[in-house]
Amino acid sequence: MTGTRLRFTKMHGAGNDFIVLNGISQDLSGITKEQWARLAHRQLGIGADQILLVEKPTVAEAEFRYRIFNSDGGEVEQCGNGSRCFVRFVREKGLTKNKTVKVQVAHTILSLTENDDGQVTVNMGAPILTNERIPFTSSGLQEKIEGKTNLYQLELSDHAVWINAVSMGNPHAVQIVQDVDTAPVAKDGPQIETHLAFPKKVNAGFMQIQNRHEIKLRVFERGSGETLACGTGACAAVVSGILRGHLDSPVTVHTRGGDLSIAWNSASSAQNPVMMTGPAQTVFEGEITLD
Numbered sequence: 076m077t078g079t080r081l082r083f084t085k086m087h088g089a090g091n092d093f094i095v096l097n098g099i100s101q102d103l104s105g106i107t108k109e110q111w112a113r114l115a116h117r118q119l120g121i122g123a124d125q126i127l128l129v130e131k132p133t134v135a136e137a138e139f140r141y142r143i144f145n146s147d148g149g150e151v152e153q154c155g156n157g158s159r160c161f162v163r164f165v166r167e168k169g170l171t172k173n174k175t176v177k178v179q180v181a182h183t184i185l186s187l188t189e190n191d192d193g194q195v196t197v198n199m200g201a202p203i204l205t206n207e208r209i210p211f212t213s214s215g216l217q218e219k220i221e222g223k224t225n226l227y228q229l230e231l232s233d234h235a236v237w238i239n240a241v242s243m244g245n246p247h248a249v250q251i252v253q254d255v256d257t258a259p260v261a262k263d264g265p266q267i268e269t270h271l272a273f274p275k276k277v278n279a280g281f282m283q284i285q286n287r288h289e290i291k292l293r294v295f296e297r298g299s300g301e302t303l304a305c306g307t308g309a310c311a312a313v314v315s316g317i318l319r320g321h322l323d324s325p326v327t328v329h330t331r332g333g334d335l336s337i338a339w340n341s342a343s344s345a346q347n348p349v350m351m352t353g354p355a356q357t358v359f360e361g362e363i364t365l366d
């Protein structure tokens with residue numbers, strides 16, 4: 076693949092930024108983890124939190140498949156802000172005329188709708204709350220019940236934090252903090268990300284409850300570090316806040332890059348889907364030669 080010329084589109088969803096590649100019109104099958112990381116590198120490459128690769132689906136019920144690579148080059152299961160940019164991309168490129176698109180991503184199919192106001196609504200599916208499926212191993216950790224969920228204590232280098240483990244297809248450890256602006260995201264984020272209780276590592280969410288329908292959120296993302304916004308992180312934080320009894324659906328999630336609206340009608344069933352609505356923005360188009 077070295078020396079291959081790639082066409083890309085740079086996009087962001089609430090400041091979480093992406094390189095989006097059309098893997099249907101370009102053969103990108105042989106790109107290595109190191110080459111993904113180089114493309115995402117802020118100084119040596121294009122720069123992005125994640126890379127989104129659009130491909131033909133492998134299942135009949137989806138129109139497309141899209142794959143997600145963190146800036147460390149690792150492939151992951153889900154990306155909320157990325158899914159909104161994906162649907163904006165395939166519509167802007169004329170790859171579909173549908174306003175609602177079904178896309179295959181890792182082990183699930185998402186349904187995405189571009190609304191008349193330009194915002195995108197995504198059915199993110201039901202949250203995954205069983206430890207084995209997150210995956211999260213709680214053995215040896217102190218635990219306590221709050222509302223309808225369990226909190227677990229993670230020992231960090233100089234203090235302990237109580238977290239709630241939730242998956243939206245990708246793992247999240249969410250905690251409530253008094254003030255997100257002063258929360259030790261840079262210090263505690265990497266320690267939580269690589270904590271042994273999370274065998275596939277984890278995204279670390281820091282949530283400040285403002286009222287029953289509003290939070291502020293910062294996320295230290297697995298494989299990318301702190302981002303201006305994290306869509307699955309916003310979903311996981313709202314699910315956690317509702318289960319803990321602090322939030323009622325819908326919730327406005329204020330991130331450093333913009334606002335997301337998350338709805339989860341858990342009253343009838345925890346298996347109801349989480350619905351996320353937010354922005355998607357194309358920034359520029361470009362070409363680059365893979366080195």
Ligand SMILES: N[C@H](CCC[C@H](N)C(=O)O)C(=O)O
Pocket residue numbers: 091124125143145151152153154155156157245246278296297298299302304305306307308
């Ligand atoms: N860092 C995440 C993937 C990107 C998720 C985030 N950008 C979003 O909008 O959901 C993980 O390793 O699971």
